[in-house]
Structure formats: C-alpha cells, structure tokens
Amino acid sequence: MTIDAVGLTKRYRDVLAVDDVSFRVAPGEIAALLGLNGAGKTTTIRMLLGMVRPTRGSVSLFGRPVRPGARAVWARVGHLVETPAAYPELTVRENVGLAARWYGPADGRAVDAVIRRLGLEKHAGHRARTLSHGNAQRLGLAKALVHRPDLLVLDEPANGLDPAGVAEIRQLLHELADVDGVTVLLSSHLLTEVARLATRIAVLATGRLVWDGTAAGLLAQARPRLAIAVRDRERAAIALRAGGHICEEDGTGGLTLTGERAIARPDEIATLLVTAGCPPTRLVVEQDDLETGFLRLAGAK
Template sequence: MESVIQLHRISKVYRNVKAVDQVSLHIKKGEIYGFIGLNGAGKTTTIRMLLGMIRPTEGACYIHQKKVSLRHYPIWRSVGYLVETPHFYPELTVEENLHIYRRLRLISDSGAVEKVMQQLNIMQYADAKAKHLSLGNAQRLGIAKALLPVPDVLILDEPVNGLDPAGIVEVRELLQELAYHHGVTILISSHLLSEVAKIATKIGVLDKGKLVQEIDSSSLHRLLQQRLVIDTRDNDRAVTNLVAAQINEKGLIEVHDQQAIQSPDQIARLLVDKGIPPTRLSVEAEDLEAYFLRILRQEKEAIR
C-alpha cells in the first residue's frame, strides 16, 4: 500500500540550530501515527513543514504522492489540520466562526457546520461568542474546523490539550472511528503519552529533532519492561532470598528476573516457606512514559 503521508529526510535549520534532523516517515491509509517527544523535540516544526507553513532546509514532504508546494495547492482540499492553539474570531459565535471557515475552504454544503458541531458535542455553544469558550471547548472548535472539509488526511498538534477526561475519550473515539471505519489517515502529536498509546497504530519518538525510534502498537507490549512487585512484613529479609531483586523508592521489592516474572506463584511459595509470606504480589509493566524516558536515557548514554 502506498504512503498517504511521506516525509523524505526533512531537516530544518534556524541559524545554527537544527530543529529537525533528517526525519523520514511513511504513513499509510487509515493509520493513526503518534508523535511523542519532549518540548522542543521538533514535533510542531515537523508538522509545520508537512503543512507547507515553513519550508524544509533539506528534504521534501508529500501528501498523496504530491510534493507539498504552492504548485500542488489542490491537495489541501482533503486535508484537515490543527496546529498548536486553535484560531478563531473572538467576537463571533461558534457557528459564525465555522461558517466563515466553511466559506474559506470553499465548502458548499452549509449543513456541514451543524454536522461537525454534533460530532464535537458543541451544539449547545453554537450561539456563544468564541472568546467566552473554555480552553477545552475552544479546542473542540479547533478540531471542528479541521473536520469541516471531511478530510481523508487529518494532522493534529496536541488535539486534546485542555480537554477534560470525558472530552479526551470522546475525541479518541472520534479519531478511531474516522481511521478505522472511514480510512482517514491521521498524524497526531501529544505530550499525553498514555493517550498516544491508546490511540496510535504506530508511534514515532522524536528527540532533539531526530526520529530515534518507531514502534508498532501491536509490538509495544513486548518492548515495555516487566517487573514483579512484592510487599511483605519484612522486605529487607525477603529481598535477600530473591534473585535480581531490589527495594525501590517506595519501599517495595522489585524483581527483574524473567523466570520469577513468569512464575510468581513459585516466588510466593518460596517466601511462605521462609516465613515471610507476601502481602502483595503483582506483575507490572512500565507505561509508555517510562519507556519513552528510558529510550531517551539510552540515547544520551550512546552519544557519550
């Protein structure tokens, strides 16, 4: 299957600072690609180059095999986007803002505005001035603008910023519906790593402008380190009877021996035999945030 979004070794240099360094991506139809990285890692700069807002110093971006350039402006008819803070006319209502944006995007169907307001659950704010919206509802308005052209490519920079937990779930389910049932190709960046793990089919880790790793969501669980967490009434004594065990900062025992992780019942039996039965025994895996920080530490150590 051909890539809908393709970045070919793009770089962006500001004076002597390389904000993005030789990044290449291939995103196929119906995929949800998640960008993760610390602030300043190059996520927004990469998205701005993909959208033609800034020119790459090196390399090129393609959407539907067409190079992002002034000459290929028709590609934007099927692209929706939200970059950083959503923009709107503060003195106009939500509905008025969307109708203006509809006209700017040359969308003839006036019913598209009501449809997208229902999708984002902002019908009750149709007559509210945009300047009076909460941060979360302003974000919903920004996503509504991105969805107005019924895009087959959706590029979203921090789309759930400011949303409450219920709103995050709504947006997640909407994006999954668009990708899985309508074939929309989605590129999303977020600092909420746990949310990216729930929604993305592939994850790219950016650090200091470089794409340091790509992970398929199907294989993510195999990369997350596991540990056996144990608590007893005498952890200092218990840890001396276990292999590859240590007491963590919370005072709990962590065991990293794979045999112990795969057979926690044997560990429980051992501790009972030693007269220190466990009061807690659970196999836990690191989350995406812990994995991400571990990858960055490994990158720094490799550079040294």
C-alpha cells in the same frame, strides 16, 4: 502512502530543531508523533503542512510533493496546530462556516453536522471569545473537519480538555479512521492516550526519530534487568565484573545487570555476592512498563 516524509531537517541558525526524520503513514492509519516538550513534534508537523520550509528533505501527501499553491492537496487536509485560532467576535457557527468557504461553496448542513459531532450545539450562537479553553479546542477541531478531509493532522488535540472530553475526542478519531477512512496524524506527549489511540507511533527525541512502530512493539523494547541493593556497592561491582557480569549504577545507590544469564539465574548472582562478602539486601528482576520505555527513548532523566 498518505504521508511520505524523507530526511526532514530544520535548522534555525545554531539550533537543529529536526534532524533527518523519515516516516510514512498509510491510508486509514492513526499515527502519532510522540515526544517530550521541545522534541521537534510541532516543527515536524509544520513542515508536513508546508507551513515551514525544510532546510533539507521532502514531504509528499497523497503522492504529491508539498509546495506552496498545491490547492488540490490542501483541499484534502484538515489541521489543528498548536493554539486553535478563531475570529473572536464571530460566533461558533460563523467561524465554522468561514472555514468551510475556504474549501468551496458553503455547505450549511456540513457546518451544522460538524458542530453537533463536536458537541458545540449549545454554543453555536456564542462568540468565540466567550468559549472555555476546551470548547475553543473543539471549535478548532470542527474547523479542521468541516470539509470532510482525507487526512487530519492534529497537534496536541487533547490540550485543555477534561477527561470526558479526551475520551470523546478519542472516540471521534476512531470513528473517523475506522468508519470514514480518514488518515490521522497527531502529536502528543501523553503516552497513555496515544497508546489507546494510535496504530503507529513515532518517538522523537531532541529532533531525531528514535522509534517507529506499534505501541505493542514499543512495549516489547522494554528491557528486563536485575536490580541489586548492597551495603558495599564498590566491592559488589568488583565481584560481579570478576564473575563476567556487566553491571551499571542505577542512580539510586544500587546496581543493575541486564545480561541474559544474570536475569535467568538471579540465585547465582546472590551466591556470588555472598561468597564475595557483600550479600544483597535486595535482589529482584524488574521489567520496564510502557512509560519507562518511552522515557528512556525520549532521553528523559
């Protein structure tokens, strides 16, 4: 496995930021950590990279444990975590060249190649402080890629990019995985973008892993339900429960049923309610979309 995380836990005094998270990423996969802001994505990535020491748990990259001084491991990893850092008074080319030197002898051809690949040619001679937010993000990606890593770890890689830039990064990451065999782990709160890109998705909610699988598998978890609107909700709920159905309030004044019998035979539910003297004003079988399923897993209200 390229990444093998077991029982990762991080506590900051009274705050449990990450709670017993385990997952694996195979070579050549594009995997995503998905979650709302504050779910623990960045803390998890920092533990994977050895930037933060876990309170409990362990991480291995390429079969080797993550620990300080493991240069052989870090030489195979590129990363961009949170805000991209750069020397503001140095040019784009100089910043990328310095990043290249961290990993060995400077390779001018590799520097020029990654600058072209990230669309930064016309900015190569500009000081980093003059870049737009989107181009600063591209510079951060260029520095992460200049040494041709086997694993690329990205925290919100589309941050600050316009829709065209997001599409370019998506295409780049596909090429890195499909053509170059690079393993990619990215974090994001943008579900639609992750669903287009990732072959594997792990969903974090309040520091815990609540889903680990494919985007198609996540959609398959979406629950069908029978949504009912009635004028007398309490009377309708009593009638439904007396008929052996479990119903819940939907938060908007209506009722929902998730039992297989109710979903398969909504006409029986309508008859039951009419007989009880509270005919439905609306009765429809609904199916969650991918976003609704994700938000439920993520604990969003």
